[in-house]
Amino acid sequence: xxxxxxxEINKQSWNKKTEVHLASDFYDLDGFLKGNTxxxxxxxxxxxxxxxxxILHLQCHFGQDTISLARLGANATGVDLSDNAINKAQELAQxxxxxxxxxxxxxxxxxxxxxxxxxxxxxxYGTIGWLPDLDKWANLVSRFxxxxxxFVFVEFHPVVWMYDNNFTKVEYSYFNVAPIIETETGTYADxxxxxxxxxxxxxxxxxxxxxxLINNGFEINSFDEYNYSPYNCFRGAVKVGEKKxxxxxxxxxxxxxxxxVATKKATA
Numbered sequence: 075x076x077x078x079x080x081x082e083i084n085k086q087s088w089n090k091k092t093e094v095h096l097a098s099d100f101y102d103l104d105g106f107l108k109g110n111t112x113x114x115x116x117x118x119x120x121x122x123x124x125x126x127x128x129i130l131h132l133q134c135h136f137g138q139d140t141i142s143l144a145r146l147g148a149n150a151t152g153v154d155l156s157d158n159a160i161n162k163a164q165e166l167a168q169x170x171x172x173x174x175x176x177x178x179x180x181x182x183x184x185x186x187x188x189x190x191x192x193x194x195x196x197x198x199y200g201t202i203g204w205l206p207d208l209d210k211w212a213n214l215v216s217r218f219x220x221x222x223x224x225f226v227f228v229e230f231h232p233v234v235w236m237y238d239n240n241f242t243k244v245e246y247s248y249f250n251v252a253p254i255i256e257t258e259t260g261t262y263a264d265x266x267x268x269x270x271x272x273x274x275x276x277x278x279x280x281x282x283x284x285x286x287l288i289n290n291g292f293e294i295n296s297f298d299e300y301n302y303s304p305y306n307c308f309r310g311a312v313k314v315g316e317k318k319x320x321x322x323x324x325x326x327x328x329x330x331x332x333x334x335v336a337t338k339k340a341t342a
Contacts, residue, residue, distance in 0.1 A: 100263035112138035137163025
């Protein structure tokens with residue numbers, strides 16, 4: 075599959091999603107404009123004090139996390155494939171009166187657009203499934219981190235992506251065996267949205283994630299799994315606590331999210 079194929083298809087998908095997401099309760103834009111953070115407890119604890127830290131936020135969508143990091147005092151740069159999303163991110167940053175930098179590109183092409191190293195690289199929730207090659211991804215993360223810099227990553231657990239959308243059966247391989255090509259209506263933020271999307275994604279097992287980082291000069295400092303999602307984004311989800319949701323069919327029996335922190339070795 076040619077790169078341009080999946081990149082253009084997914085870019086069109088996210089361009090359509092952006093307007094729907096901006097208007098959705100899921101993203102609570104009104105609350106965000108009033109000062110609410112979009113960051114969850116999981117990533118806030120892993121990030122620590124970011125004041126005066128330079129942070130590169132990969133696959134930032136329309137910039138809420140990037141802006142939330144800037145509100146905490148970070149010098150934040152967000153990157154995303156969708157030009158609609160980046161345009162909205164820039165508008166949102168102006169409305170929030172924060173100084174952020176946004177770049178629109180396929181992240182594999184980021185070296186063509188950015189020549190800087192950061193204290194922290196951050197990415198979260200629904201990102202690596204859009205990427206076919208995690209070795210290339212980990213190499214990119216390393217390239218943009220300073221020696222001894224920190225990579226903070228929070229993502230939906232690969233076990234989740236084995237199931238069909240209603241969590242009634244195992245439908246997909248846990249392993250990265252082939253691209254997953256689908257056409258769906260609506261989005262996770264608004265199931266009734268009148269949009270039809272074709273997408274191309276990949277499943278990545280935990281071993282692929284960890285080995286891609288290890289093989290590109292990272293030391294894994296922590297790896298944790300969580301039996302809840304901070305987002306109500308799965309069909310059949312039930313609320314079990316403040317910003318904690320589980321799939322009703324499984325309750326607390328499967329992991330829904332994992333997190334890791336890795337340090338770029340000084341010799342990497």
